[in-house]
Amino acid sequence: MAKGNDSLSLFDSHCHLNFSDFDNDRLQVLGQAKKAEVSHICIPATQQVEWLALINEPELLSQVSPVSIVTALGLHPWFICEHNLEHLNVLDKLLQQRPAGVVAIGETGLDFFDRDITLQTKAKQLALFTGQVELAYLHQMPLIIHGRKSHDDILKVLRRFKPERAGIIHGFSGSEQQANEYLNLGFKLGFGGGITYPRARKTRHLAATLPIHSIVLETDAPDMPLNGYQGQRNEPARVKLVAECLAELRGVSLMEVAEATSHNCRTLFRI
């Protein structure tokens, strides 16, 4: 429900604000996000070297930022060469300490988009992803999952471990059947700049018709530019444009989309 005034409270569930792309103007970017009525941002790590900085770096913490920031710790399949299985033990130990502000495991997942991917790389991705799903189960944390040409393989692992708090399938662009299978496992689907492109008919249809309790918003900044912003660095403030697009697709108000999707994130991350 609206709280008396008309200000929104948007949640960017996926923003790589710790990337060097933002080193020169991170606080300004956060100021712009605040102006665009973004109240929360979740920063998912992509490799081990980011973990301690995300836990410790005061610049990124909410005392300095006008936007509340939470984080996730994980190993992204794009950086497969940087990872080794020992990192799973490091993550396990870090999570045992319950670091403040860490609300999920991610960004993890499987990416089989590259047709020339070797069996060895696939196996390594699968081992690291499975290990992180196992940790999510053990530590009772939600997952933030990246999937490209791999949703059926991801679903297989999730069905095996059934991580209780499920999580988010970020930047979802799979089929309706895959969407429903994720929903049956309790997962939410993250929609971002992709839905602003008219050619993304299948994904826009899903964003328009899936139950709102299963949807969260994201930018994936600095990546995934919105329609009209191609070639530019993406920014968390633009989650408002994603929300406006979703509201239009669903034929509901911006406030309704903002409230429902932020509520979904806060419930999932328990904040």
Ligand SMILES: [Zn+2]
């Ligand atoms: Zn990402």
